[in-house]
Amino acid sequence: MKKTQDTLTRTSLSIWWFFILLRFHDAFALPIPEVLVSARSLYNSMSDLCACDEGRFARPHSVTITEFGAVGDGVTLNTHAFTNAIFYLNSFADKGGAQLYVPPGRWLTGSFRLISHLTLFLHKDAVILGSQEPSQWPVIDPLPSYGRGRELPGGNHMSLIYGENLTDVVITGENGTIDGQGAVWWDLYHNKSLDYTRPPLLELVNSEGIVISNLTFKDSPYWNIHPVYCKNVLVQNVTILAPRESPNTDGINPDSSTDVCIENCYISNGDDLISIKSGWDEYGIAYGQPSSNIIIRQIIGDTRASAGIAFGSEMSGGISDVYVDGLVVTHAKAGIRMKTSRGRGGYVKDIYISNVNISNTEWAIEFTSLYGDHPDENYDPDALPDVERIVIDNVQAWDVKRAGNFHGIQELPFRDILLNNVVINVTELTDVWNCSYVEGYSEYVEPEPCVELQTQGGSLEPSYADGSDDASFSDI
C-alpha cells in the first residue's frame, strides 16, 4: 500500500504537465499510477464547484412569515401564508431578490412553491412541518424522464418545498429543521394504500444556481433532496435524519443534473445516502439528460438498505465525471453500489471514488446489472447500460460479509474497473469476490480479487506486476 503512495508522490510532479492536458478517459490507456494521477488532477480542477459566493446571501429585502399571518403553533396550517409571502416577494426578483425569514416556531404547511432570487432562511429553532394530510401535497405530472411516478403509475405528490424553472435560490438556516412528518406516508406505503408516488421533502426541477445549506431534513415521506434537470447546485453542511426502517428515504439524489457539489453532510436514513440518477428506461433514454460534473465529499452516514454512494438504478440519460472523496458509511447493503439493468441503456463512466471507509455491510462494493424494476413493459431489452472507467481508490472496509459482487452483462461487460489500495476485512469465507462479465485491474487489493479484476497484458497492465519499485513510463 505504502509503495503505491510513495511512487505516486515521486512521479506525480514530473508528469503533472502531461496529465493536466489529458482527459480522464484518455488516461485509461496508461499504467495504473498515471490513471490515478490524472483522475486526481481533474478532481482538483473541478473543486470550484464547491465554492459558495456568500455575497448571494445578502438579499436587499426580507420579510418574516408572521407578516403573512402564519402561526407557529404546530397546528395551524400555514400553506397560504407561505404562498402569499412568496407571491409578494416575486416583486423583488429583479431588485436583487428577497429573503423569507422563518422565526422560531413549528410552522405546519402543505406543499408550496419557491420563486427565483429567493432565500428561504430558517432560524435555528424554526421547524417547517409537513402536513400529515396527503391531500395537502397536491399531485403533479410525472417527470418526463421517468414517464410515471417512481412508485405507482400516474403523477406524484408535489414535494413539501418545490421549485420549477428557477434561478438563484438559497435554502438555508442556522441548522433549522424541515420535518416531513413522513410516518403517515411510510404506513400508507407499507399497507399499500397509496394512490400516487410519495413526495420528496425538497425537489427542484429545471433550475440553476441553487444553494441548500446549514439545515436539518427530518422524516421525509420519500427521498429527501431531489435536484432534477438542474445545474449549479451546492448542498453543504446538511443533516438528514430518518429512521433506518423508513422506506426509500434516500438522502440526496442528483438526477439529470450537472455541476453539483455535495459536501460535509451527515445522513442517517433508510435508503441510499446519496444516489446519482438520470431517468428511467425508455423515458430516460428519450429525455437524454445526463448527470455529470459532480463532486461528493466528506459524507458520513448510516442506512438500512442500499448504499453509501449509489449510481442508478435510474441512469438511462447517462452519468459521467463524478468524483467522490471522503465517505464513511455503516450498515448499508453495500458501501459503493452500481445498480442497473437491461433496458436502461445509458452509461456510467469516468467515475473516481476515493477515501472510503465501510463497515457493517453485506458487500463492500456491489455492481449489479440484475436490478430489474422497469416503468412498464415497453422498455427495450436490447438497450444495454454501458459501465466503464470506474476508479475505486483507498478503501478500508471491516465487519463486512463479503468484498465485491460484480455482475455485468454478457454482451457489454462492466469494463476498466480499477481497484487500488482496497483493503477489506471480510467475515465470510466463501464467494468473497463474486464476478461475472466484468473486466478490470487491481493493485494492492485484499483479499485477492477475482481474476476478472486482475487483467494482465492490457493497456492498463499494472506497472509493478513484476515487483519492481519503479513504474516505467517509457511507453507513454
Ligand SMILES: *[C@@H]1O[C@H](CO)[C@@H](O)[C@H](O)[C@H]1NC(C)=O
Ligand atoms: C417550466 O418550463 C417548462 C418548459 O419551458 C414549461 O413547460 C413549464 O410550464 C414551466 N413551469 C412553470 C411552473 O412555469
Ligand SMILES: *[C@@H]1O[C@H](CO)[C@@H](O)[C@H](O)[C@H]1NC(C)=O
Ligand atoms: C454548519 O452548520 C452549523 C449550524 O448552522 C454551523 O454552526 C457551522 O458553522 C456550519 N459549518 C460550516 C462548515 O458551514
Ligand SMILES: *[C@@H]1O[C@H](CO)[C@@H](O)[C@H](O)[C@H]1NC(C)=O
Ligand atoms: C443540526 O441539528 C441536528 C438535529 O438536531 C443535529 O443532529 C446536528 O448535529 C446539528 N448540526 C450542526 C452542524 O450543528
Ligand SMILES: *[C@@H]1O[C@H](CO)[C@@H](O)[C@H](O)[C@H]1NC(C)=O
Ligand atoms: C394505512 O395506513 C394509514 C396511515 O397510518 C392508515 O390511516 C390506514 O388506515 C391504513 N390502512 C390500512 C388498510 O391498514
Ligand SMILES: *[C@@H]1O[C@H](CO)[C@@H](O)[C@H](O)[C@H]1NC(C)=O
Ligand atoms: C453556514 O453557516 C456558517 C455559520 O453560520 C456560515 O459561516 C456559512 O457561510 C454557512 N454556509 C452556507 C453555505 O450557507
Ligand SMILES: *[C@@H]1O[C@H](CO)[C@@H](O)[C@H](O)[C@H]1NC(C)=O
Ligand atoms: C478511515 O479510517 C481511518 C482509520 O482507520 C482514518 O485514518 C481515515 O481518515 C478514515 N477515512 C475517512 C474518509 O474518514
Ligand SMILES: *[C@@H]1O[C@H](CO)[C@@H](O)[C@H](O)[C@H]1NC(C)=O
Ligand atoms: C479483521 O476482523 C477480525 C474480526 O473482527 C479482527 O480480529 C481483525 O483484527 C481484523 N483485521 C484487521 C486487519 O482489521
Ligand SMILES: *[C@@H]1O[C@H](CO)[C@@H](O)[C@H](O)[C@H]1NC(C)=O
Ligand atoms: C454470485 O453471483 C451469482 C450470479 O452471478 C449468484 O447466483 C450468487 O448467489 C452470488 N453469490 C453470492 C454469495 O451472492
